Structure formats: C-alpha cells, structure tokens
Amino acid sequence: MTEGLAEPGDVDGDGTVSLADAILALQVCAQFTPSPDVYVISEVSGDGRIGMAEAVFALRKIAGM
Numbered sequence: 001m002t003e004g005l006a007e008p009g010d011v012d013g014d015g016t017v018s019l020a021d022a023i024l025a026l027q028v029c030a031q032f033t034p035s036p037d038v039y040v041i042s043e044v045s046g047d048g049r050i051g052m053a054e055a056v057f058a059l060r061k062i063a064g065m
C-alpha cells in the first residue's frame with residue numbers, strides 16, 4: 001500500500017473524495033486492483049485495509065451525508 005497525504009476516503013490519493021475512490025475501494029475489495037495501488041492512509045475503518053467501509057465512506061461523502 002502507498003502512504004501519503006491522502007485524506008480519509010481518498011483511496012486513489014488525488015486530493016479529493018469522488019466516485020473514483022468508491023470504485024477503487026470496491027475494486028480492491030473484489031481483488032480487481034492490488035492494494036499497493038491505493039493509499040492506505042485513506043483507510044477509515046481502522047482495520048488497516050481498503051475495502052467496503054472505505055467505499056461506503058466515499059459514497060456518503062459524495063452524497064453530503
């Protein structure tokens with residue numbers, strides 16, 4: 001996994017939380033994308049991994065919830 005200054009939910013580390021982050025989190029969850037391609041610091045659930053919790057977090061943030 002990549003470490004950087006990504007904010008929570010910013011799985012791809014581009015500086016914003018968007019649908020792309022939710023999709024990437026789901027891809028990691030489904031093992032379509034290897035975890036080294038994502039920013040582990042954007043992880044929100046406390047388990048140290050990118051997965052469904054991060055996808056839901058990103059979707060909620062996009063929706064303003």
Ligand SMILES: [Ca+2]
Pocket residue numbers: 009010011012013014015016017018020021
């Ligand atoms: Ca992003």
